[in-house]
Amino acid sequence: KLFFTDYGNAAKVERCDMDGMNRTWIVDSKIEQPTALALDLINKYVYWVDIYLDSVEVVDYQGRKRHTIIKGRQIRHLCGLAVFENYLYTVNSDNLNILQINRYNGTDVQSLARLDNAKEIRVYQKRTQTAVRSHACEVDPYGMPGGCSHICLLSSNYKARTCRCRTGFILGSDGRSCK
DSSP states (O other): OEEEEEOSSSOEEEEEOTTSOSOEEEEOSSOSOEEEEEEETTTTEEEEEETTTTEEEEEETTSOSOEEEEESGGGTTEEEEEEETTEEEEEETTTTEEEEEESSOTTOEEEEEEOTTOOOOOOOOGGGSOOOOOOTTSBOTTSOBTTOSSEEEEOSSTTOEEEEOOTTOOBOTTSSOBO
């Protein structure tokens, strides 16, 4: 799945398959300017920062179990968001502080460091990397990902795929080659 935010005409947090199909709104009320987004892959939760409401909130992958982690002035101007173990990590774009927020107890907020020009944050740790298994977009014997001549996108699950073409090409009737 692909998760993303939008605050154009109607602010929302959405989910879709990797090929863009089955687009679903998972949050579309009491939301103004969702920006940074982070996933808890183990427990299947979506966290986001709303810079207009000065809040960090969470829902499950279906948009249920919504609650506010933290709200207020102390988290104003946040950008970037990452989840690791019991904490959320984010950057205050005003003073460039890296903040650690306990995701189970939003009152526990600590400033860890200051980094010039920080706009995003990621946590890289072996336990957060999912194991790779065979999937529909693996390279075939002819060097084509998933048998697609240009682009292979995973679809509704790791066994299904959709072929797409680069700009200026159209997908042939075989659903794999681009012309």
